Amino acid sequence: MHADKIAVLFFLGLTLLLSGCPDSSTTVDDQGASVSDFDWQMPDWVPLPVEPAYNPITEEKFQLGRHLFYDTDLSANGTISCASCHQQDKAFTDGVARPAGATGDIHPRNSQSLANAAWLRTLTWGNPTLTELEQQIVIPLFGIDPIEHGISEANQNQVLARLQAKPAYQRLFLSAYPDQTEPLFNELAWRNIIHALASFVRGMTSFNSDFDRYTAGDSQALSAAARRGMNLFNSERLECFHCHEGYTLTSSVRDRRRVPNIPAPFNNTGLYNIDGISAYPAPNTGKHELTGQARDMGLFRPQSLRNVALTAPYNHDGSVATLREVILNYAAGGRHLTHGPYAGDGRMNANKDPFIVSFSITEDEISDVIAFLESLTDHAFITHPRYANPWQDDASQDPIP
Structure with missing residues (x-):
């Protein structure tokens, strides 16, 4: 079996594994979980979303x-x-x-x-x-x-x-x-x-990208570069899949089949470390803005990467212009701002998530990861x-x- 196909199976299998971890979610009775009078315009393999009983979609x-x-x-x-x-x-x-x-x-x-x-x-x-x-x-x-x-x-x-x-x-x-x-x-x-x-x-x-067609069995849907980028994305070296997993490309997900019973994920990616005290610029302090807890400083919800090539600029404040810059920040283990009002070494942020660690990556590999991210664009959508x-x-x- 080709390495890229193995990566796809690993990618989907990991999603099932994580969703099935003990105490991580409640399994919903499937009766009615996949039945709807509304035309959701999506493939059958995507579980239906949760919708409130007081506002059923029509x-x-x-x-x-x-x-x-x-x-x-x-x-x-x-x-x-x-x-x-x-x-x-x-x-x-x-x-x-x-x-x-x-x-x-x-x-x-x-x-x-x-x-x-x-x-x-x-x-x-x-x-x-x-x-x-x-x-x-x-x-x-x-x-x-x-x-x-x-x-x-x-x-x-x-x-x-x-x-x-x-x-x-x-x-x-x-x-x-x-x-x-x-x-x-x-x-x-x-x-x-x-x-x-x-x-x-x-x-x-939005579930009609080249990546979706590839995972559905069309081996020609992804370029060689995109397949290499997918392997890197799902590797332990880059660790992108920890926050951007499954059919939504984010770990912050729920659907009618499984409702998580653990707190929703929020992550500190080391984007700021003002004056070396782990601070983020006010009022953009993330979850901390609501809780006031120091441990919540810089915690933001992981975004879905679907259509990510179209959604620049990036991060919660739009402070990163390109996908290449995003990847370089992660490769460094955080962003180091050497001047300006928010100067500081995000790599040393005390609240930074433990999986945000530096890794080596070549320019060719960056291009491959970007090719994979571009394959997540749903042009029909x-x-x-x-x-x-x-x-x-x-x-x-x-x-x-």
């Missing part, structure tokens, strides 16, 4: 959420939409280090990809308590530090009135919530908006009309007189 809510996701009227001043920071051609990121909100506030963190968000155990860079999309969506809509959409008690009725005036929403809301007489006008209107947005994001599935802007040719998006 095609009608998905389509309503898609319209809301791309609607700039869902902001205080009509200047941004969810798609402003989550653009389809960039795997629903935005290509900048840190995005700006409706009033110009700069967000302290890099926009994350929304692909396969339904499988994530936690939904932000550093908050372990945000575990459902319905919770998370409230923050960009109504949050004040930083201001993103800028919706507040003072302007929410005005924002809602703009949506109510659009003919398309009359049909979409009634279709999504047929049990309600006036789902866009009653006291549940904002709940309905949040649930629909969550349904759209939950339905964003970033061009699929199902996830695209539905307002482009819709007269009902015209400004209200």
